[in-house]
Amino acid sequence: MLKKFKKNILAIAIIVSFAGVLSSCYYDYGIDSENSNIVVTGYDNTYPFNTINRYILDTTVNKIGDQSITNAFNSTIINTTRANLNKLGWTEASLSDSLANDVVRVSTGITTTTYTVNYNDYYWYGGGYYWGYPPYYGGYSYSYTTGTVIIAMADQKNKNGDQLPLIWSGILNGPVGQPNPSGLITEGINQAFSNAQSPYLYQ
């Protein structure tokens, strides 16, 4: 009897310790609104960036999707983008200039995305309450909106009809509602064009 009991205890101990290992597998770093501003850049690594001397900057910020997005950040987006292009040593041209191979077209865009997190999904299981979550917990949901600023650089000379081949893009993303959004947009654009993040633009 005692032997059987000991055996059962051992089995339970093994199961519990492996349950611990398994639960530790679900590691979540908890990236949230406090640390979720990101700047992503991508480029065509076959494009000769060292041949660029001039750029054309579209002065309209394209609203992607929702057309009611505020215009409050347009001048920040355009001015900061222009300052960074000039810092690369490139000079601004216009579409009416005669265009050579050294010209790129830069345009900008802004969009927002709303996400809904529904905690009911986690607390209901198979039609009944899932073990471990007492009924009074109920369920709740919240939603958050992120704002995205996009800067796209395209090969103006090799356009295919209305389409321009994309050679570089910078994407800023972060939750809407943070303090000093203009400052965050300026910082983000500067980061996208920085020598650390996009060194090939400086060649």
Add this chain to the structure above:
Amino acid sequence: MKIKSVLIIIITILVSSSSFAQQKGKYLASIYYNMSFPVGRTSDFIKNPSFAGVSFDGKQFISNKTAIGLLFGWNVFNKQNDGLQTFPNGAIYGSTASYVNALPFLASATYFPNTSRNAKTKFYMTGYVGAYDILTQLELGVSTLESNNWHFGLAPEVGVYYQAGRTTNLTLSVRYNYAFSSGEALNGDDSNEQSWINVNLGIGYNSW
């Protein structure tokens, strides 16, 4: 004198053959704690070793020194990155988190050079072949990119069983896992092969 020598030889053979008793049909079932060390492209994505892993296997002897079996496991790699990370076609600045969840489903063939029941320790070599379900995830701020694919894979392993009780054994083994490329790599690499080395500590039941 001659008869005595012959008798000694016969007795020796009988004793040794009883200690090399039939293993065929006997089986082993074990549960393992896995530590995992990423190598190759998995290491490019997540450099951190993982101490979250578990696997289960069963082996049945088909001859005195050879067993076949099945293994199922779960290994998780994770890492948080801050600051700038560069990739072949771009870069990311900010907080990101990378995860790899790998579930191996493998068939095995194991060779035991010495299956003597007198031996407390039994070394073995195993070749595994099968499928790995590998989920790679990259959290970018509040967005998550995912790539979940089934990979064909191979895994050689060397290890040693220690007979701790009559039907209880402990295992220490090292396994190299190689999952051939399948699907798209999240970091823009042209190959999505994954590989890592497991160091395994196991406890098992044997039917002899």
